[in-house]
Amino acid sequence: MRHLLDTRDLSRAEAVSLLDTADRMGEVGHREVKKLPALRGRTVVNLFFEDSTRTRISFETAEKRLSADVINFAAKGSSVSKGESLKDTAQTLEAINADAVVIRHPGSGAPQRLATSGWIDAPVINAGDGTHAHPTQALLDAMTLRQHRARLASADTAGTDLAGLRVAIVGDVLHSRVARSNVWLLHTLGAEVTLVAPPTLLPVGVDAWPVAVEYDLDAALARGQDAVMMLRIQRERMNAAFFPSAEEYARLWGLTPERLRALEAAGGGTAILHPGPMNRGLEISSEAADSDRSLVLDQVTNGVSVRMAVLYHLLTGPQAPHGPDEEGHHDR
Amino acid sequence: MTAEKYLIRRARLLGERTADLLIADGVIAEVGQDLEAEGARVVEAEGLIALPGFVDVHTHLREPGREDAETVETGTRAAAAGGYTAVCAMANSHPVADTAGVVEQVYELGRAAGWVDVHPVGAVTVGLAGERLSEIGAMAGSRAGVRMFSDDGKCVHNAVLMRRALEYVKTFDGVVAQHAQEPLLTEGAQMNEGAVSADLGLTGWPAVAEESIIARDVLLAQHVGSRVHVCHLSTRGSVEIVRWAKERGIDVTAEVTPHHLLLTDEKARTYDPVYKVNPPLRTEEDVLALREAVADGTIDVIGTDHAPHPIEAKECEWSCAAMGMTGLETALSIVQLALVETGAMDWAGVARIMSVTPARIARIEDQGRPLAAGEPANITLVDPRARRTVVPEDHQTKGRNSPFRGLEVPGSIRATFCHGHPTVLDGAVAGPRTDA
Ligand SMILES: [Zn+2]
Numbered sequence: 001m002r003h004l005l006d007t008r009d010l011s012r013a014e015a016v017s018l019l020d021t022a023d024r025m026g027e028v029g030h031r032e033v034k035k036l037p038a039l040r041g042r043t044v045v046n047l048f049f050e051d052s053t054r055t056r057i058s059f060e061t062a063e064k065r066l067s068a069d070v071i072n073f074a075a076k077g078s079s080v081s082k083g084e085s086l087k088d089t090a091q092t093l094e095a096i097n098a099d100a101v102v103i104r105h106p107g108s109g110a111p112q113r114l115a116t117s118g119w120i121d122a123p124v125i126n127a128g129d130g131t132h133a134h135p136t137q138a139l140l141d142a143m144t145l146r147q148h149r150a151r152l153a154s155a156d157t158a159g160t161d162l163a164g165l166r167v168a169i170v171g172d173v174l175h176s177r178v179a180r181s182n183v184w185l186l187h188t189l190g191a192e193v194t195l196v197a198p199p200t201l202l203p204v205g206v207d208a209w210p211v212a213v214e215y216d217l218d219a220a221l222a223r224g225q226d227a228v229m230m231l232r233i234q235r236e237r238m239n240a241a242f243f244p245s246a247e248e249y250a251r252l253w254g255l256t257p258e259r260l261r262a263l264e265a266a267g268g269g270t271a272i273l274h275p276g277p278m279n280r281g282l283e284i285s286s287e288a289a290d291s292d293r294s295l296v297l298d299q300v301t302n303g304v305s306v307r308m309a310v311l312y313h314l315l316t317g318p319q320a321p322h323g324p325d326e327e328g329h330h331d332r
Numbered sequence: 333m334t335a336e337k338y339l340i341r342r343a344r345l346l347g348e349r350t351a352d353l354l355i356a357d358g359v360i361a362e363v364g365q366d367l368e369a370e371g372a373r374v375v376e377a378e379g380l381i382a383l384p385g386f387v388d389v390h391t392h393l394r395e396p397g398r399e400d401a402e403t404v405e406t407g408t409r410a411a412a413a414g415g416y417t418a419v420c421a422m423a424n425s426h427p428v429a430d431t432a433g434v435v436e437q438v439y440e441l442g443r444a445a446g447w448v449d450v451h452p453v454g455a456v457t458v459g460l461a462g463e464r465l466s467e468i469g470a471m472a473g474s475r476a477g478v479r480m481f482s483d484d485g486k487c488v489h490n491a492v493l494m495r496r497a498l499e500y501v502k503t504f505d506g507v508v509a510q511h512a513q514e515p516l517l518t519e520g521a522q523m524n525e526g527a528v529s530a531d532l533g534l535t536g537w538p539a540v541a542e543e544s545i546i547a548r549d550v551l552l553a554q555h556v557g558s559r560v561h562v563c564h565l566s567t568r569g570s571v572e573i574v575r576w577a578k579e580r581g582i583d584v585t586a587e588v589t590p591h592h593l594l595l596t597d598e599k600a601r602t603y604d605p606v607y608k609v610n611p612p613l614r615t616e617e618d619v620l621a622l623r624e625a626v627a628d629g630t631i632d633v634i635g636t637d638h639a640p641h642p643i644e645a646k647e648c649e650w651s652c653a654a655m656g657m658t659g660l661e662t663a664l665s666i667v668q669l670a671l672v673e674t675g676a677m678d679w680a681g682v683a684r685i686m687s688v689t690p691a692r693i694a695r696i697e698d699q700g701r702p703l704a705a706g707e708p709a710n711i712t713l714v715d716p717r718a719r720r721t722v723v724p725e726d727h728q729t730k731g732r733n734s735p736f737r738g739l740e741v742p743g744s745i746r747a748t749f750c751h752g753h754p755t756v757l758d759g760a761v762a763g764p765r766t767d768a
Binding site for chain 2: 086087105107129131177206208
């Protein structure tokens with residue numbers, strides 16, 4: 001693995017190995033000194049062409065916990081907004097010897113372009129590109145689901161995949177890089193994915209994906225799901241006639257208090273995930289977001305661990321890290 | 333006319349019978365066996381195929397306004413290198429070719445360059461804005477003698493305006509060439525809408541956005557008894573609509589680009605914007621339908637849609653990149669690869685789709701003529717046995733945006749005679765006419 005551009009490129013073994021590393025990285029976050037020396041002296045650039053405080057902070061935390069030197073390069077207020085090209089920016093980063101580039105970009109494919117154009121040698125990590133992919137989000141979702149299943153079974157996560165896990169991804173699949181990356185990773189890990197959305201918010205061509213497609217959220221939930229992943233919906237979509245009104249969207253495809261009660265009544269261990277930031281009252285009700293079933297905060301915590309694991313694998317090779325416990329005391 | 337004399341020896345005319353062609357005073361003086369050289373320079377053409385000089389109904393020369401991308405001089409030199417003797421220069425320059433002044437400027441630049449005949453296309457609407465008819469009559473009556481009108485790059489999507497344009501050009505036996513793209517269905521579109529766009533998260537350009545406009549336009553042409561030409565047809569559905577229209581006797585002609593005959597939207601998976609083009613690359617099913625449609629005459633002509641761009645317009649992320657590909661210098665090879673070598677078409681067919689019918693559609697009287705005594709000496713000599721690797725840096729066009737970079741293709745242009753003057757000789761660019 002030289003870059004992380006898309007979960008579609010990951011084999012099952014690579015994904016499981018990343019998740020195993022992420023679980024171990026998670027232990028670091030629970031210690032008093034939350035730091036490993038693994039990337040000491042290495043420079044990681046966070047190249048953000050699109051605002052995303054949450055994702056940037058998560059990456060930055062991961063980088064700092066691995067002792068990397070961090071450079072934040074935001075397109076807004078930098079030379080990029082004055083018309084400097086991606087190529088020139090990349091060559092600048094190459095000239096300052098960046099060891100890895102984390103890129104967030106509004107255009108689908110920009111990270112792949114950066115990785116394959118020859119403008120830069122460093123590994124490229126996709127932190128979200130347009131409506132294409134968001135591989136670290138999918139990995140943190142998989143990590144969260146894996147932990148959830150292990151917890152229910154009182155088992156260990158190490159080496160496991162998500163075989164047979166039923167996951168419903170609900171909402172604006174068409175515009176969602178989170179949905180795309182989850183489809184491929186969950187499929188690779190053996191989960192059974194159902195996409196639930198109004199037909200307007202499913203891409204033409206979705207029938208080629210390894211998923212089931214359903215328009216009726218209640219029917220999908222009634223069949224039994226181990227997890228439901230609610231996607232963020234932008235209110236502006238109704239202006240382009242993707243749905244008539246926010247109220248109707250919430251009623252038909254939102255995780256409303258009524259649907260939460262139905263899940264409770266069914267008695268299964270259905271978990272609730274959301275990539276954030278949430279539109280409370282639109283795609284998810286506060287009752288659902290704040291319920292015991294919600295793993296939203298676990299997702300945030302796991303985001304740091306997964307990003308540490310990805311950086312670790314890309315910059316130090318695919319072998320498992322030394323136990324954080326032995327390495328921990330090397331640190332300040 | 334030129335005082336130059338050439339004797340093309342033992343060429344296979346349209347790939348059929350072998351004969352000598354004597355060129356003098358800009359015309360074919362004689363066709364026959366073992367002709368006397370009579371002081372003419374001899375061009376040995378054993379094994380070469382002689383075709384009437386190619387005519388491109390769809391070229392973007394960029395001048396005036398985007399001389400950084402292409403000039404009339406570089407674009408027409410590229411055309412000559414590709415075996416062309418005439419091109420129709422699309423109207424989307426800056427300023428737009430929507431007045432007699434601009435079309436005469438482009439026409440004169442073409443004459444001064446001397447590589448091929450340049451026939452400017454006039455804009456249908458002022459500034460390509462789709463609101464008011466441009467000076468169609470003035471352009472038709474200008475020295476450029478415009479007969480083809482197009483807002484190419486933009487679709488004349490207003491149905492009333494399209495109807496009026498179709499009616500109005502009948503005054504001059506003109507034709508409206510439509511860039512069929514329903515604008516609301518293609519807002520922000522980046523590539524063909526289908527399985528690949530779903531994976532890549534790129535906004536889709538659905539086939540229906542092309543097909544619905546073509547369906548409307550053939551019905552309009554039928555209703556008002558006019559002639560309509562469909563630019564760069566790209567989908568199987570469009571083929572079926574044009575086939576249906578022709579069966580009903582509607583006066584419609586259709587064009588396809590070389591790249592739509594060979595490449596598919598799978599290329600977009602690289603996110604390399606050299607494959608970004610409008611209309612977009614479609615699916616394998618579409619490619620096969622397009623080839624079949626050329627073979628059965630549903631599609632009438634090859635139009636290159638040669639669209640050079642400066643390097644920086646493509647050396648960026650897909651979403652920021654310009655749409656378009658160069659095509660003049662690879663057209664013959666791609667046609668040979670996609671149509672001749674697949675058995676869809678013989679060389680006489682190539683002459684028809686690359687020269688005879690394009691000239692007829694654009695109403696160019698002195699192009700696309702038979703290889704016969706007394707005809708203008710517009711002749712292209714093709715070596716069908718040649719194999720070459722496409723190297724855009726070696727091209728005459730300023731554009732380096734060829735989607736065929738690195739591809740080994742058949743066929744090469746050994747010579748191009750434009751009104752009796754060799755613009756290309758011995759497989760290399762020779763020189764422009766200086767007498768035009
Ligand atoms: Zn066009």
